[in-house]
Each structure stands twice: as C-alpha cells, then as structure tokens.
Amino acid sequence: MTSQPLAADPDAGTAAGVQRPADAGTVRRRRRRVGGEPSTVLTVALLACAAYFLLPLAWLVIASTKSNADLFSTFGLWFADINIAKNLRDVVTFQDGIYLSWMGNTIFYAVVSGVGAAALATGAGYAFAKLHFPGGNALFAIVLGAIMVPLTALAIPTYLLFSKVGLTDTPWAVILPSLVSPFGVYLMRVYAAGAIPDSLLEAARVDGANEFRIFFSVALRLLAPGFVTVLLFALVATWNNYFLPLIMLNSPEYFPLTVGLAQWQATSAAGSGSQALFSMVITGSLVSLIPLVVAFLFLQRYWQSGLATGGVKQ
C-alpha cells in the first residue's frame, strides 16, 4: 500500500538525485529575467509576421459575411453587407443538412483515432522507456524506421486490402489506419524516460506491486501530459486528413469535412448554375475551423508544457 502515497508525491524522486520540478521552475524564472528589456524593433517585426499568418483567416472571416454577389464585386479584405446569417443557414440546410453529418463524422473519426493512437503509443512508449525486455531495442528501431514510411504510399494498398474484406466506404476505413502513430510511440518513450523516475518504479516493485498495477496506478498519472500531446497530434492528423478519406469513402454521408468541402468547391468551380455555392464553401470552411482552434486555445498550455518538459528533450 505504500506505493499509493509515493505516486501522489511528485517529489518522491528527489532522494535518488532526480531534479525536483520546483528547481526547474526557479531556474526558468531566473532565466527569463536574464533576457533583458523588451525590444520594440523585434516586437514590431514579429507582429508583421503574425499579420501574415492571420491574413488568410481574416479574409475567411470577412468573406463569410458576404453574399455570393458581394464576394466578387467588393474588396476582398473589407466588409460589405453582412449576410452571415443567411450563409450559415445555407450551410446547415443544403442537401438536407449534410454539412452537420460531415462535422459529426470529422469529430467522431478524430476523437476515436486520437484516443486510440494515444493509448497504443502510451503502452508501447512506456515499455520501451522503462522496462527491459529482449528484442526491445530492435522493435524500437523498427518503429523509428517506420516514422519515415510515407503514409500516402500505404493508402492505395490499404484501400485494396480493405476492399477485399468489405471495409471500404465504412468509418473503419478512416479510423483503423489512423491508429498507428510511430512518432507518437517515439514521443511517449522520450516523455516516459523523463517523467517517471526509476526509483519510483523500484520502490513500487519492492512493495510487491506487479507491473500492470504499477503502470495503471503509478505511471499513467505521470504520463498524462504526454498522453495529451500525442492525442492532440493524432487528433489533428485525422481531423486534417484528406487523402485517406478521399480514397476510402464513396458515400457522402460518411465524408469528413475536408472531403465534403473539397467536393462543394469542385462543384462550384465547375460553375453553370451552382454559383451560389461559393459563399457556402467559405462559410462552411470557417465553421469547420472553429472546433479545432478552440481546442488548441484551451489545451495550448497543456500540450505545450508536454512538449517542453519531455517531448523534444533528446
């Protein structure tokens, strides 16, 4: 039972000479002061760069308030008559509200793939970092090599394999390939190596806890920030994926937003009578960005600290 208080005490590793998190904090604060006074020139230069990165998004916000006619007759980077309510209504009602299904599909694919990939990577990364087993180094080398395998080189053969077992044009066709994240395993290994003191595991072993109990009741808690980092990476990768669902899916009701919006765009660019689609594509794009941008704003500190404390420490 003594492993319980050990796990709850983040400073438990100090005895073994592990640097205490508190020390790291004071060092960081001291270092910030060393940086010197804020520089106006540097700030202005970086603000100009920031403006470049925000420009397309500003355009998107402005364009989504315009009617289809104003889109082509007014200056792109300033407002005309505000028409966003009608645009939004068009987006959610067009083709019996298929846009909302696409939004639901995107969220579903991204969350299931993200959680799945992060869970698989956590188990494997922890074992590679903290447990000794024969063949471990060889297996990890294979994982590292796999980071370099271009996923798109796999998409076509995966499609053919899936079509043999009847998995194409189902949600599984998008989710299953997205569960593999060799980079996630690498990240979790590096993170686990830094976040879990060996002395903690040794203490738990001496107390007679078995490896599974140690993992679930001691290690998992310390791995949480790393888990969130990998989850976010995998979630964004699936959310933004276009190639895989484009290949795998035929039925519009299974489309994620990327494939659906690209299809709307192709239809509207083909012209002839469907001109009114342009403002819908733009408004639909804007709405599709909101969930991920909000998620990043809220989780930013969480996943950045995950990266900073262990993610890229080599």
Added chain:
Amino acid sequence: MSATVTAPPSVSAVEGRRRGTGLRRRQAVAAYCFVAPFFLVFLAMLVLPLFYSGYLSLFREQLMGGTVFTGVGNYVRALQDQAFISGVLRMARFLVIQVPVMLGLSLVFALALDSGRLRLQRAIRLSIFVPYAVPGVIAALMWGYLYGPDFGPFAQGARALGLATPQFLGNDWMLGSIMNIVTWSFAGYNMIILYAALRSIPPELYEAARVDGAGEFRVAWSIKIPAIKPALLLTTIFSVIGTFQLFNEPSLLRILAPNVIGVGYTPNLYAYNLAFTNQEINYAAAIAFLLGFVIMVVSYAVQLGAVRRERRS
C-alpha cells in the same frame, strides 16, 4: 533471444539473484503485453500494406483482363516515365527552396520567442501557430481565393494601383504559390518544436557566455542553435517526408488551374490518378513504392549529413 530469459534460473544461484531473474522475466512479459496492441495494429495497417504494395508492383494488368508477373517491369517503366520523373524533380526543387525558408523562419521565430525580449509574446506565438489547426484542404481553398486573378484581393489591389495583375496561379508562379501555402501551414508547428527544444537548454550554458559579454546573436549562433541540433534534424526530416507526399494543395488548386497542374504535378497526385482514374493499380503501387524509397534515401542522406557534420566539429 527470448530463450535466455525463459530459461529457468540455475538452482545454485544465490537467493537475491534468483529473485532478480524472476523479476526481470515478469517485467519482460509485462513489456510484451504493453507493446503488443500497438504492434498488432502496426503489422496490420503498416507492414502488411507495405509488403502488399511491393507484391502488387511486380505484376502488370493485361488488356484482356487478369494480371501477369512482370518482375521489375513497372519500375523500369517508372524510371523512364517522363511524368513521374518530372514530378519527383519538381518536388526536389520544392524541397531545396521551401524547406530551408520555412525552417529558417521557424528558427528565427523560436529564437525571438526564447530571447524573452518580445512584447505580446503569447499572442504572437499563437498567431504564428494557428495555421497548424487549419486543414491543408481549407488552407489551399483560402489561398486559392486570395490568389485569384479576377476577384482575389491581391489582384484587386494591383488593379486599383494600376499594376499588372499578379498571376499566382499561372505556370511560372504556381510552385512558389504552393510553397507559400505549405510554409504558412507548417512554420508555426516547427517553431513550437524548436521553441520547446530551446526552453529545455539549461540556462547555465549561456549565463557564463553572457557574463563574458557575448551578445544575443552570438549566444544564439554559438550556443542555442548547436544545442537544438536534434530538434532541427527532426523538423528537417519531417519536412522532407511531407514535401514528397504533397497532395492536398495541388489537388485543390488543380480545380482552379487545370491547365497548370497536370495529372503528374506531384508524384503522389500521379499515383492517385493512376490508381483511381486510369485503374492502373499495379503501376500505381510501383510508383508509391518508388516514392517511399526516394523519401527513405533522402531522409537517410539528411541524417548522415548531420552526423558527419557533427563529427567534423
């Protein structure tokens, strides 16, 4: 290899050692259980398709139905295929221009953030990073509108000033326009990776240099950049892999400029069109396999170059 572990401990071993061996064996069993779920999916979704792709690439479709074994025939064809070769060369050109520009920007941003001399640090960091949350499809779509020669704001501005309309989607500028979209999308992501690496440098490393009177640039060049070499290498390799797989941006811009972006504009676009428009599955598999090989070789060369430079210094 596992035989050494499963072998029973010798009876004559001291008590402590026996306990250690048993512990180690239990640890190994647990470790296999922890890695098994990942490797199961890994085998099914990565290794199997990879081998299947290699297998498919050795066959050829016949006009009268059915396939015949052709050995390396598809590869010979690919290496003589002007469309494929020009696509790979186009990506190579893209690589040597876009990747250094993007990573250079990311590094400058990361160093600026790390210098602690910025006002509005948080807002700037977020603004540069936010394009990462924008799917490539949407990024291409937005920039496609911005680039537009008729209604795009740049064209509107040029017309208002009486200048020639910039042909962002024309033959000469298209590759640069795509480079811009990719840079816009990923500069912030790479910045965050480099920034995180910079923050993990122990401050003692450059406090001494500062005491000796080294300026911010000197510290950045001689201490900070060498210290984050592994992160720079990581971002370079990811950029190489991403570049050769370019698909979303050209396939979206193709809608707007079908005469500029052909079926083989990028190798990936080519493989896609071969497989799903021409139904040449086997040849497409060979193209995909060859592309994967090119990526492996280039990323390996990047790593080797980095290691060699390390050894020299």
